[in-house]
Amino acid sequence: MPKMTMIEAIQNALDLAMGRDERVIVMGEDVGYFGGVFRCTAGLQKKYGRTRCFDTPISELGIVGAAVGMAAYGMRPCVEIQFADYMYPAYDQIVSEAARLRYRSAGEFTCPLVVRMPTGGGIYGAQTHSQSPEALFTHVAGLKTVIPSNPADAKGLLLSAIEDPDPVIFLEPKRLYNGPFDGHHDRPIVSWKKRDDGEVAEDYYRIPLGQAAIHRSGSALTIVTYGTMVHVAAAAADEAGIDAEIIDLRTLVPLDKPRIMESVRKTGRCIVLHEATFTSGYGAELAALIQKDCFYHLEAPVERVAGWDTPYPHAQEWDYFPGPARVIEAINRVMEA
Incomplete structure (x- = not known):
């Protein structure tokens, strides 16, 4: 199997999901031409066009709100919030709309929405680029919350999240994007591409949500x-x-x-x-x-x-x-x- 970084594994998952299902779209700030602040969406707009992978205004509330409406009417949006710290303006849309849509509509509508967010510190980003807000989501009925620890899991879990009928918060530890850390250093111990746990199957596979x-x-x-x-x-x-x-x-x-x-x-x-x-x-x-x-x-x-x-x-x-x-x-x- 090839060895990938977590960034490459996430990009591969998005590519496979978009290729298999035309309802899957990728949207967020700078995700299109630039390929995302961490390059997780690199090449997707060129391959699938501007209607499938596109940039949005700098408005997290607007990004998630629009995605909730898309999901309710049958699309499968995969939203990128540049940093988990930026999600607070969108929190009401996530909690009051996405998480409750199935219950409020008595099952008439679902919300197959994924909100991807880099989480945690390690890049000297200070307070507004380093928070770990997972507990704010695990408290909310109707949301699923995922945090992978390696590239292979990131790919399989993301594919499961995209196919899930309900909203999934997908938190990506930014210290792991290019390799694992030992907690003392500001650089990876070694690249994922030099470790056995950097091996990621190229074909499509899913890891079920809820399995440790x-x-x-x-x-x-x-x-x-x-x-x-x-x-x-x-x-x-x-x-x-x-x-x-x-x-x-x-x-x-x-x-x-x-x-x-x-x-x-x-x-x-x-x-x-x-x-x-x-x-x-x-x-x-x-x-x-x-x-x-x-x-x-x-x-x-x-x-x-x-x-x-x-x-x-x-x-x-x-x-x-x-x-x-x-x-x-x-x-x-x-x-x-």
Whole structure:
């Protein structure tokens, strides 16, 4: 199989989806001639024309609002918001219109809409280009939320999202666009094209939404995580010399609860890890579910490792990110309990 970056895998998925179904359109700021700020839509306008891949005004509310109407009448728009931080003007359209359309219409209308957004920090983009807002979407009934951790998953999950009959928020960790990180450095550890997990099948395939993956099997403890933090968890486990089982959620909603609970019941210890702010982060929901369903199997309290409860700190960006050192501290607490 060829090796791709996550950017290339996403572009490949969009290309395949547009080629298979003329209802699929790509729209957003600079996605056409320029190919998107991160080049995920490069070449699509040239191949499919300006009616299938086109630039929009700088109005996130207008972009998503128009896409909701298109989706309601049978099209399958795949919207790009340049950065997740820019989605706030469109939040009302996502929550009040897209997420509720099926329920409000008693099933007469659905909203097969995908909203793609680069998420997280790592490019020195400061507060308005670095946020991790996944918890704002997982709280909303009617939305599905996806965060891939590698190119192959990004492609398969995006194809599933585009074919889903309901709205999907597709968050792309920008630190992973060109390669995985270990949480300490501002450059990839190595290009995806030099790693086995950069292998991506060229043909069409889907990864079902709602299925987590076991990134690494282990028996000492479970680390539940997603996106960039999958690679941070692996680096921490290696450095600590611990036989950790790492669960890559891939889809936050719907959540693969059985796979999580099976792992925690096996190991008896659990760490929940994410980049977003600690308080009210998605990890709080995970910890509560694990505590409830695995209480009699736990040998220690569930630990959470996350970002600081502060506005995104540009000057201390790489201290803000949970890195291997902070994960190892949590590993030590869990194992010593």
